[in-house]
Amino acid sequence: MSKFSIILFSGTDDKLIPVGVLAQGAAALGMDVQVFVTGWALMKFTKKGSNVVFPKEFEQMAPVLMEGMKKANAPTWVDMLKEAKSMGAKVYACSLMASVMGLKKEDFNDLVDDVVGVATFLQNAEGGQTIFI
Template sequence: MSKLSIIVFSGTDDKLIPVGVIAQGAAALGMDVQIFVTGWALTKFIKKPANPVWPKEFESMVPLLMEGMKKNNAPSWADMLKEAKSMGAKVYACSLMASVMGLKREDFNELVDDIVGVATFLQNAEGGQTLFI
C-alpha cells in the first residue's frame, strides 16, 4: 500500500486524534497521504476552530486522556497533521460542504492545502486504501 486517503467527517476530538496519528505514521512510512475534510470536521480546520468536542460517553474520561497525552509528550492532532504535511501529506476541504457552510479559502487555517470536490478526491484516492473517520 503506497497511498492512503482519509475522509474526515466527524468534528469530535476523539476522531481527530486517530486522523493525526494515522496520517503522520503513513507519511513517515513514505506513503502518499491525502486527507479529505468534510461535514462537521470542517469546523476544526478554520482559522477560529470550534472548541474541543467529545462524545458524551467519553466526557468523564477526557481529563485522564489529556493527562496521559501530556505525560507522554503526545502532540495534538493538529501538530501531528502539521508533521504529516511536512512529509508531503495533503489536506483538502470538501468544496460542497465548504460552500454549504459559507466557507471560503481564506476562512481555513494553514492545515488546509486547497478546497476540492469529491471527484478530485476520488481520482487522487484511486488505487490506494481509503479510511472514513
C-alpha cells in the first residue's frame, strides 16, 4: 500500500480545507494516510478549538470562499478528516509542540489519534510521499 503523509503547520482555514480534501482523497484511493499536526495548527485540534481564521492577504476573500463552499454543499475540513479517518487515516499531534504549548493528549479532540514525536512520524512516512501545508 502506498503512503501519503501531510505535515500540517498552519491553523488557517485556507490550509485546513486542502488537508481535508487530500486526506479524504488519498484514503479513498486506499493509501495509508497520516496527518502530523504541528505549530499553530495544533490549536484547531484541541477540545477548546479556535475560530475560523484566514491569513491577512485572504481576509477579504474568506466570506466568498465560505459562501462558495456552502453553495457547493461541500463538507467542512473537519467532516472530510472524519471521513478520511473512517477509511483508516490517522491524525497525530506533534509531541514537542504540544509540550511547548502546555497541551496533553486529553486536551485534543477526537480527531487526534495520538501524540507522537517527529521520529515516529518519519518512520511511518518512510518510503511514501510527504507534503507540508
